[in-house]
Amino acid sequence: MRVPAVTAVAIGAAVWLAAGAARADGELAMRGVYYKEKATRVVQPMLDARFDVGDAGQVDAHLLVDAITSASVASGSSGIAFSERRYEAGGGYLDRRGRWGYGASGRLSREPDYTSLFGGLRGDVALADDNFLLGVALGAGHDSISNAGAAMMMGTPLSGTMTTLLASVSASQIVSPRLVVGLTYDVSRLDGFQENPYRSVITAEGLVMERHPQTRRRQAWAASARWFVGRTATTVIASHRVYVDDWGIVAHTPELRVVQEAGDAADVAIRYRYHHQSAADFYLPSYPSADPSDFPYLTDDVKLSAFTSHTIGFKVGVFGRAFGLDGALGDARGEVEFEYVDQNNRFGNAGIANAALILPIR
């Protein structure tokens, strides 16, 4: 972790100095996440910077490292233990002039056996005296996948590529001085290699590498509402997401977050998220035959099985002014969050700890 930490600090310092030199407003967030489940542990330090440019522009950038240790390269099934790092960098620009907003963003993620590049464009327009916002986003990605992370142990080298196309439409409406509602519709098409190159499936003929369809069309609808209760200074955020794809998965994910202000220097939040999904049409725990004419597709992917998960979380956020600091340090914010995921699948339950320091740039 030594080199990424040094790199992150160097980039953070550069962003801070550059923004300061340009007299730009913005913020720099340093965050670390620890994720632990039965067979997998992830440590993810990340750095996010956002600052204003010119009269109407805003630039954001991020850098992160995933340090992943798992009992299996196939993420959950019995197999070969592995440890690897994933590096991701991304950035975007958003410009808002009058009622119109438009922007572009890009992201590169790289690890020994998976490289992903994604770029997107977005635009929005504010209508009805800025009470209604309609947005559109388009994106395209290219992923390269291989079993290079454990090719020596796997024997046969495997590799493939996948392209992703995404379109999204969103709308939000201010309903009252304390209530905003929103809707989002996403559709994406994945085309190419979608198997895990390490994962094999139990069949009557023995272990066989999994076979997935070449294409997948995914659709998701999400509705949300944010309501501020003035008497208690409480914000209630409720959402429900419905997902359908042509592999046969249907999922429902309602979520509720409640943020309670404690004066102007601190807040606490609780979160509950429920997720239930059906299995992909071709998912079986084991297959009576590996013959492609009987079973063209085979998978041992837990993500394609039917399961239910419950997530509960608790977060505390405190500004520097709570400790008597003023100026930029008074507006600096610290956050600590703990979450527990209860899921009835082979991944098992998970715990997540998340801490951040967010510094304003002036």
Place this chain on the structure above:
Amino acid sequence: MPAVSRLRARLVKALCVCSIAAATSACARVRPYQRQDLARRAMVEDRGAGDRRFHQHQTGAREGADGGTGEPGGGCGCN
């Protein structure tokens, strides 16, 4: 018509109806000077960019149901 197609058609219809209703609704227009509560931190965005990105990545790696956020999921070696 398969159940999934029927559900999809209903949801598309619902989305269209809600969007049109929202766009043309008779909601009283909220003026800029009435928006101090809408500008509160939790009303604008209660989660930071890194927090959102991590959770999207985590659910992308552990659930088969990405989407609904207007952002790409996956791209993470989580095939």
